Amino acid sequence: MTLAATPLDLADPAVVADPYPTFARARAQAPVQWDAGLGMWLAFTHAEANAVLRDRRLGRIWRDKAPAERFGQFNLIHRNAILEMEPPEHTRLRRLISTAFARGHVERLRPWVQELADGLVDQLVARSGGSTPVDVLSGMSEELPVAVIAELLGVPSADRPLLRPWSNAIVKMYEYGRTTAVEDDAERAAAEFVAYLRELAAERRRTPGEDLLTHLVTVRDSEGDRLTEDELVTTCILLLNAGHEATVNVSGNGLLALLEHPAELQRLRDDPALLPTAIEELMRFDSPLQLFERTATADVEIGGVTVAQGQKIAALLGSANRDPRVFTDPDTLDVGRTDNPHISFGAGVHFCIGAPLARVELQASFGALLSRTSSLELGARPQRRPEFVMRGLADLPVVLTA
Template sequence: MTAPAAPLDLTDPAVVADPYPAFAEARAVAPVQWHEGLGLWLAFTHTEANAVLRDRRLGRIWADKQPAERFGSFNLIHRNAILEMEPPDHTRLRRLISAAFARGHVERLRPWVEDLARTLVDGLVERSAGVEPVDVLSGMAEELPVAVIAELLGVPDTDRPLLRPWSNAIVKMYEYGRTTETEDAAERAADEFVAYLRTLAAERRRAPGEDLLSHLVSVRDSEGDRLTEDELVTTCILLLNAGHEATVNVSGNGLLALLEHPSELTRLREDPNLLPTAIEELMRFDSPLQLFERTATADVEIGGITVERGQKIAALLGSANHDPAVFDAPEVLDVGRTDNPHISFGAGIHFCIGAPLARVELQASFGALLARTSRLELARPARRRPEFVIRGLAELPVVLTA
């Protein structure tokens, strides 16, 4: 079967601002479509996107960015990343990382995260005083996850302001239509980040603590295997890049969705027990990551078409999360939605290893916003970042009343 070509223009400002109507039109045409501009297949429906993430014949096959000498550090942190590996390398690395995480780091941090969220919200409320608009992104959404990852890894307080600029520069490499300046900035950031973490890891070898980095340095599996230094450095960078970007963007996209659906905001404020289901719904409603690529290692049939060996296919996570075949009234925000098999954390062997930590952070931040304010009001239209793949806001001006 020959699938139609997807007319979707991922650089169209209208699509970047709101891709969901375009997704709905595409789903009505065919579940999988060829995108000539990107040179890959796109899976629009939940069934097909889920299959893309789970089928073992569709892998994450890393190929160094070229010219390799220009992207030395960027390539290093992807060549050794669990996200870019397939079994058996992926199995070994995930086993080691999971063993370090299993030492109770997420639950250890929960009270600290909740206290930090309250402190950040109180600072916003004090500055706003029910009158002045404050940017919830810079004032809380961006600060909390970076602080949590830094605390998790044991990064000294004085060094923590370095982390988000490095991460911001690196993740812009995942967008389409990059400039030379964007690529150069990403490589500089990767180089500086790698050098910093090598130094920090050396310090943890000399004087280990109770932080995750110390445990990643020392962890061994039953066969005595351990992380190489490149794998260790890459794992720390991935935790920050993937962990904080997703949390920041769920915070921004999610709060904007609640402000635009005041009845759901009121419902959640009146029943805080809905918070866990609300977080899952906010992740579904406006997904922080919209596209995830895989490469066929053999011919694979998906949605009635054949993805030939060597071809790429991408799961459109936001489109899948709005598929009416799976979600009842998908365009409706429902903070009490319980039947919610969203795939914003991925699926299969690449399901996000940091998902439990992300949920702790999101429940803490939204819980603090609701508990420590009596009113939240959008001061002026939010400003969205001009990228499609990683979907988030640049500014979210809100008036908060204690």
């Protein structure tokens, strides 16, 4: 295999809009291939993508964006992020965060999340009236996860509109081919977000509450260790960025998949007990995160190729989740699929720490859409966002009938 190949052409809008045919062709050629455009190896199959996520010789190795003076705050929130660390630093930080999460925050919020989802759907139904298309993405999918994470952290209601614009600006830095303006916006958002959270953390030290931020401020492990302020701020930002982006995209991609497969939508409506398996299937069928990078800390053989020390390799999660060696009829949406080892939440030590919260949010939102409507119909063709890594929609016009 030569290193001149480009199996994934992200300059082609058709590939970004629907990468799954490209993934299928690539899987048939070789499990791991070099992509000259991205300058890294790509793992297309489930076995190899899973190996990339689990092999401890393939790490998340953060390197500050240069020049340092231009990306000071963006670098700070990644240099101290659990997502960008390897053991033993990762082990220490995850233990502290898990201890704070273990205070029952997710279950505490479950009734509140369901009530919020019900209310958002009722507003959409009232606006649609069974005839007018309304945007479910802006009206619910984007509202719910930001509100939930803000409630989880204890962000005052008046400040919550600040969060989503900050998150949106920061995550655009994870795409390829970004502009200088996108980079400047990301750094500005990071700086404002960091300053805000430092102030909020100081307030929690003065006046503790029952929220997760208070517990992150005060948590100590058995050895007396605690989070530094930079780690605390970074953890809060990561929870919002990762949690909000993934949940929004599963909501949009998943609802669109159901609307395009009306028999599966009706099957779910007829049998609400299928909702937990349906959520897992929607994450598998159209993955919200398509690519996750690793860097080799030693020469590693994956899928018949050698990833040299210092080279990057990425697990293509969407491709792995459509691998016919693992999933029966992988291009078919099956809301009752029980044999479903998708890797949309990652795998290994970096498995998503917010997965339980995401599942609560998604079950609440899809449950509300099904239980509080008699019909859901696509009102117009939705627009897909032009990014590849974070796969999602720009809007989703739906007609809802009470």
